[in-house]
Amino acid sequence: MTPTTHTVILGAGLMGRLLSLALLERGHRVDLYDAHGADAKGSAAWVAAAMLAPMAESAITEMSVVQMGRHGLLRWPKLIDALPEPVFFQQKGSLILWHAPDRHEARRFHQLMDQTHAREPSLDKAQVLNAQEIEALEPTLAQRFQKGLFLPSEGQLDNQQLLMALGRALYHHEAKGALSLHWHEARSLEDFALNAPGSGKAIRLFDCRGLGAKAQWAALRGVRGEVIRLHAPGVDLLRPTRLIHPRYPLYIAPKENDLYVIGATEIEVEDSSEASVRSTLELLSAVYSLHPGFAEGRIVQMNTQNRPTLTDNLPCMDVSRPSVMKLNGLYRHGFLIAPAMLDCALEWVDSQSLALSETFGLKVLLP
Ligand SMILES: Cc1cc2nc3c(=O)[nH]c(=O)nc-3n(C[C@H](O)[C@H](O)[C@H](O)COP(=O)(O)OP(=O)(O)OC[C@H]3O[C@@H](n4cnc5c(N)ncnc54)[C@H](O)[C@@H]3O)c2cc1C
The missing domain is CATH 3.30.9.10 (D-Amino Acid Oxidase, subunit A, domain 2)
Structure with missing residues (x-):
């Protein structure tokens, strides 16, 4: 994945905000969609005790x-x-x-x-x-x-402070033109052809919708x-x-x-x-x-x-489909494990390596 890759992230709760920022800081151009507003009140993360x-x-x-x-x-x-x-x-x-x-x-x-x-x-x-x-x-x-x-x-x-501060950091990137924020726009994976319209560049799709991904992930x-x-x-x-x-x-x-x-x-x-x-x-x-x-x-x-939960109550990184990464199943541990999930995701994006995921024992679905 090169910095010119057009990146789409679905879900601006805990995982989606962290991942968007990390990719923006690596120089990527990001479109971030959330079904709810910038106040994050539609996310499990807003409610949590952290x-x-x-x-x-x-x-x-x-x-x-x-x-x-x-x-x-x-x-x-x-x-x-x-x-x-x-x-x-x-x-x-x-x-x-x-x-x-x-x-x-x-x-x-x-x-x-x-x-x-x-x-x-x-x-x-x-x-x-x-x-x-x-x-x-x-x-x-x-x-x-x-x-x-x-x-x-x-x-x-x-x-709640964290979600607001992550939101503020995102606005800085939006002001610089690297990020397009799409609040109150629910999206599904099927809404995106895996080619950025008109650019000829590969599109990379990250699904961080928590329970909102249920229609495409039956075990949730x-x-x-x-x-x-x-x-x-x-x-x-x-x-x-x-x-x-x-x-x-x-x-x-x-x-x-x-x-x-x-x-x-x-x-x-x-x-x-x-x-x-x-x-x-x-x-x-x-x-x-x-x-x-x-x-x-x-x-x-x-x-x-x-709480977005998979059958075994454990988190999962699903990269089984080309150009798509799904991060989900954070259950009652989202704040506890989000930094580790983020680092595993970035390692895969940067080098297609699963070394860190294997160290932690994170479940990864491969093609
Ligand atoms: C009561 C409670 C207490 C908790 N306490 C703790 C705790 O003490 N410690 C801890 O580590 N964790 C805790 N958690 C767990 C933590 O909040 C979750 O694991 C974490 O928020 C999951 O992050 P996520 O980004 O996957 O999902 P979410 O934070 O739910 O974010 C998903 C986002 O996707 C958006 N979305 C949904 N559908 C769509 C769509 N179709 N298109 C676009 N966007 C969409 C939603 O609006 C939302 O913003 C608690 C959770 C709850 C509910």
């Missing part, structure tokens, strides 16, 4: 996602530094807590993380904390929990997630906290300016209607049980989206 937690997620996913997540934690600061406006990124670790009746589930979670650590010792080993150690890390939780676990290297970012499904954003100045949590619960794993991710993202439900149904009363009650009562100061918080957003 936790970057490879070790905690290892309890529910495969090593390939964990390895990509480790790469992501290293890559995000560089990707964010290159953006024209600041994006909140934090790597102060994450805390795992539970109420006494849920200690058996906590033990199982701990054992699973220890198994991951035995396979990949470069990842955090979960540190067991007593009440004083919890208080030292999170003074606002003093006297509330007797035991906890700490993963010192885990991180998070502000997804949506997994519903509901998230609440609270403004709670009375709480003062410093880092993301997971509350172990037998029915719904809950996390509370403190962003800037006393904002907290409370999430997320995970329901096996494709439905992006508003948050249900049940989910809202469960999320808010769990967060109140962590700290009563949340009772005076203000609900600033309640969002629902479907």
Whole structure:
């Protein structure tokens, strides 16, 4: 692929924005289409909590996602530094807590993380904390929990700030004439002949439509997630906290300016209607049980989206069709693994190499 190749990218959510910028920076001319607007509110990425937690997620996913997540934690600061406006990124670790009746589930979670650590010792080993150690890390939780676990290297970012900053960077390229942005224009692969009209140049098509690609990728499904954003100045949590619960794993991710993202439900149904009363009650009562100061918080957003998920719940890079690359199945790990997916995609674009994909164990569909 040469810099003069005409590149079309479908989907300006998380993957599409990152990939567009990377290709523009390599000198490509890009047409970017999205079914929704520049505010990214049509994407799963807008709704996410953007936790970057490879070790905690290892309890529910495969090593390939964990390895990509480790790469992501290293890559995000560089990707964010290159953006024209600041994006909140934090790597102060994450805390795992539970109420006494849920200690058996906590033990199982701990054992699973220890198994991951035995396979990949470069990842955090979960540190067991007593009440004083919890208080030292999170003074606002003093006297509330007797035991906890700490993963010192885990991180998070502000997804909505990131999407806006990526959008701003794209506008710079549009102003220079290298990028054409097509908002509110839903497209399918079939809309493009694989030759750029009139130019005689090869066209390269990237499909980053998440669940919007379902009509052309039958294995895709949506997994519903509901998230609440609270403004709670009375709480003062410093880092993301997971509350172990037998029915719904809950996390509370403190962003800037006393904002907290409370999430997320995970329901096996494709439905992006508003948050249900049940989910809202469960999320808010769990967060109140962590700290009563949340009772005076203000609900600033309640969002629902479907996570784009393949049958095995793992991501995939599909290059089986000439001149087309599909990146999809990021499921609940998009922010964790997007930098790794991006680097695998760029390696293929630049040199038709799969070395990095093989290192991570990313599933690749070849011709
Ligand atoms: C509730 C919830 C919580 C989450 N929490 C986390 C978390 O803590 N950590 C983490 O790592 N990940 C999290 N995720 C997952 C993450 O948000 C997704 O994995 C990620 O957004 C997927 O990126 P994507 O670019 O593939 O899809 P999306 O971000 O959904 O973007 C797809 C884009 O394609 C566009 N589109 C759709 N159809 C068309 C069409 N026909 N033509 C043109 N454009 C189209 C859409 O408008 C959208 O902008 C969460 C997700 C949800 C829903």
